[in-house]
Amino acid sequence: MFYLRLARGYRAPDLGRWLLTATAGAVVAGFLLRSLGRAMSDPLGTGDAVVRLLWCIPPLAAVAWFAAVAARAVPAQRPERITGLIAAGAGPARIRALIAGETALAGALGSALTLLVFLVLRNDIADAALAAEVGMGVALPAAAPVALLALVPLVAGVAAAAAVPVPEALPGRGPEPARHGFHVLRIALPIGLTVTGVALEAYGLRVGAAENTRLVRLPAGLGTTDLAALGGWAATALGLALLTGPLLAGAGRLLALARPTPLRLLAGRGLTAEARRLGPPLAVLALTLAVVLTVIRYWADTPGTADLLPVVEAGLLAGCAVAAVLARLAEIRTARQGVTDTLLGLGAAPRLLYGAVALRALTAGTILLVTGGLTALLGAATLS
Template identity: 70%
Template sequence: MLYLRLARGYRALDLGRWLLTAAAAAVLAAFLLRALGRALGDPGGASLPRLLWCLPPMAAVAWLAAVTARALPAQRPERIAGLTAAGAGTRRIRALIAGETALACVVGSGCALLAFLVLRNDIADASLAADLGMGTPLPAAAPVTLLALVPLAGGLAAAGAVDATERLPGRPAESALPSFHPLRIALPLGLAVIGLALELYGLRPGAAQDGRPIDLPAGLGSASAALLVGWSLAAAGVAVLTAPLLALTGRLLALGRPTPLRLLAGRGLTAQADRLGAPLAVLALTLAVVLTAARQWTGHPGTAEMLPAAEGVLLVGCAAVAVVFRLIEIRAARREVTGDLLRLGTAPGLLVGAVALRTVAAGTVLLATGGLTALLAAGALTT
């Protein structure tokens, strides 16, 4: 009943967040049910690899649930104030947010299960028979047990969106280390340099004769162990460097004797670097991997597979939605500062221009990190 009362106060943004979470959970549930259908039709087949293919979309849905749960109190502070006034503590409010996210995942999973059962009722096309496991009995506990993973992952990710138990999701936590702390720059930079050195070592002349190449799934060709390890380390280093690069870009905007536009844009980007760095890094990494796979499939017709392509669309979609909700969270957190600037006589056009300049600067960092990651991934793949 509590969730129904909360839903009565939903606005368009709340409803969109809930529906997007449910839709992502439905797609993840469809992947899990496809793995179940394949296992029913081919009991002796490779069931474990099919389930492993469901881990990337499950991680994407959990990431989406965590970001949306973190942004919820910033979007609806009056709801948090009302629950606090009613006697709800921090843990209970976090449990309510996690339960709301898990409920959206349950609805999405239920819709996917309903479609799965309807299609199994001899109305699906013959091409879907193997994916649905048609012609074999379906144990009642199997889909329920498998689909329980979806709300469990979403709820736990939403509950653990903030590390500090005394701080509610959506309230900015102080970073343990500033953006320009030597450790925050040295460690990822070292990872990137080591990964690049390993990849260059794997690309040296005659490297193809050293060892046996590893065949990659989904028609992505093959690569040596040095290339794969090198790309992984370099991609991780570039991803962790995203936040310091955003802070550096903000400082460069405000360098020297900046105009009010550059000063507002630079200081704002520097302050938002830590909170914006993680979702932008995930989006850049996801786009790089998906674009590299698409390039590989385009260059070798007939190697593309439907499941990896669908998972790539889900990964990019979840990463993009996570960035949007993190931007909404940042905007809500800066609402008071924006109001103070307007009361001091700041022109609204100046604030809009500062937002546009920050967007261009952050987009430049995203293109640089994503492009470098995609370039390294393309170099790691061989045919």
């Protein structure tokens, strides 16, 4: 009943966050149930069941990450809701548990809908193409789907509980001092990873590397590649992703150099201030899109190698990344509302504020184009 009372005060962002979590949970539940159906249909001893379960880990991690980002934005977007809960006697642990329970409830609803569709398809409705996917004709153990589907709300709820910054939103506590810079190790580590990765990939793609016996067969029909090239690309992709935040902060500082205009000053200071919060979701989005575009290019050059399961998983990963970026942007917009109101009260033109937002977006897009494009280029070289 308490969750129903909270739902009565939902706004469009709350409903969107809840529905997106339920939808993503339903898709992941579909992957889990498909692996269960194939495990019941395939003969014993094939060993493919473990591989199919491993394919469910990336989308499950994507749902957990989106749940964490969305839950973190709740106290900033709905401060009156948090204040009301505190006034009613709820402490930080109770508030964190409520937000986690709300997220877990959305994941449970999506999983339940998928289970209903799964059971309906098993009732002699699925055609021959789906019979093996749902394990038609084989007795379904009652505990198996319940145990698998419990992973979705459990992982989403735990991720949401760990991400909610409740102490920052408690009344009477001043905001923690913002840290705009990055430690030297935070910058040196991704640079070292990027340089090492490029060197490893160059070694793996050297002339005569095709005769090397250390080849790795990639999943999803992506052929084989050299182990050094694959490891080098992975290190480079991780390094470029970790460099996104420092690059955003550096670009913001460059915008504010050399007697900047008010437009450049607002855009640069805002980008530097939000680089820590905006960097991780943008890095994940750029990395996801780079991998997806690389795989699509390989499949286009080698017809007949595409697999449906990785396509659906890639769509889910990209959707979770986009939704996480939107949630983080909404959180930042709410956090900067006081600064915006102050500037408008001092006589700043709305056109100036919109121009600063556009300049920040253009700068961030350029950085993502460079890091994501380099990741995709090196990935294409690895798969060629």
